[in-house]
Amino acid sequence: MVKFGGKFAALTLSMNGSEGVLYTTEIRKMTTVYKKWGYRMKKLPLQKAFTFLEPGPVVLVTTADKDKLNVMTISWTMVLDFTPRFAFMTGSWNFSYKSLIKNRECVIAIPTVEYLKKTVQIGSISGAKIDKFKKFKLSPLEAASVKSPLIKECYANIECKIIDYIQKHNIFILEAIEAWVDDSNKAPRFFHAVGDGRFIVDGEKVNHRRIMMDKIPSGV
Ligand SMILES: Cc1cc2nc3c(=O)[nH]c(=O)nc-3n(C[C@H](O)[C@H](O)[C@H](O)COP(=O)(O)O)c2cc1C
Numbered sequence: 001m002v003k004f005g006g007k008f009a010a011l012t013l014s015m016n017g018s019e020g021v022l023y024t025t026e027i028r029k030m031t032t033v034y035k036k037w038g039y040r041m042k043k044l045p046l047q048k049a050f051t052f053l054e055p056g057p058v059v060l061v062t063t064a065d066k067d068k069l070n071v072m073t074i075s076w077t078m079v080l081d082f083t084p085r086f087a088f089m090t091g092s093w094n095f096s097y098k099s100l101i102k103n104r105e106c107v108i109a110i111p112t113v114e115y116l117k118k119t120v121q122i123g124s125i126s127g128a129k130i131d132k133f134k135k136f137k138l139s140p141l142e143a144a145s146v147k148s149p150l151i152k153e154c155y156a157n158i159e160c161k162i163i164d165y166i167q168k169h170n171i172f173i174l175e176a177i178e179a180w181v182d183d184s185n186k187a188p189r190f191f192h193a194v195g196d197g198r199f200i201v202d203g204e205k206v207n208h209r210r211i212m213m214d215k216i217p218s219g220v
Contacts, residue, residue: 057190058119058199060109060154061088062140063099064147069140071109071132071151072096073123075193082217084176086160091170095128100172104162105146108174109154113189113201144178155188156181 058075076089086108090097100106111119118136125132133140133149140149143159150157157180164173189202209216 056192057110058116058193059088060111060119060122060151061090061096062107062109062148062151063096063103063105064149065099065103068099068127069131069133069149070096070099070127071122071136071138072127073119074108075195077108080173082220084158084179085163086158086174086176087171088174089170090172095126100162101165103147105148106160106162106174107143107146107148107150108158108160108176109151110156110158110190111151111154112185113191115153116191116199116201119191146177150180154182155185155190 056075056077058073059077060071061074062069062071064070072090072094074088074090078087079085080087088108090100092098096106118138122132122136125135132138139152141152141157143150143157146159146161148159150159158176159178159180160174160176162172163175165171166173191202192200194200
């Protein structure tokens, strides 16, 4: 594991994972066909609109409540500006929630495509009565600054403090305080949830850093 801390650690992570990535174009099933502005547009059912916005990497979130370690899957995440601050959405229907509220910390672990199926399974079962680390053969590593464990099998791990919680929308605001990356994996590929049980895996990377240079903070 190589630590890559600093102000823009989180951004570095997300750029590693998705910079210029071309996602496989897929044909989505839409129902009604509209002819507008001279070309055909198909109507997308409103409840599916979010599937076009969803793709960010699917992550694992670990917590520790006293000695009880747990891990859940989260795809509803966002980055907040060029800071190492993030948000994710979860609620009291999940076992992890209690620990997040009580202990105000977690680790965001970024799995690679080799762990896609396992990540889905982790997100399909509650840790209330089982030890998901054991069940899914994940190795918890002691974190530097939080009690929640890192996951050895994940490419990157971000230790976070919860700095705010917007109860009305079940949104947790996190501040990364340490970040770790396993640089033995030279070509990590992450995956992204469409939201309907299908996933998009990182593909070709295209570098447009030169065009964006004055937008990218130094060190990123
Ligand atoms: C691909 C995938 C993405 C998920 N994303 C979220 C999410 O963003 N927020 C959430 O609350 N639950 C999400 N879930 C569901 C939780 O991971 C699931 O309810 C899990 O069992 C909670 O674990 P826990 O009860 O041990 O905390 C997702 C599940 C999967 C499979």
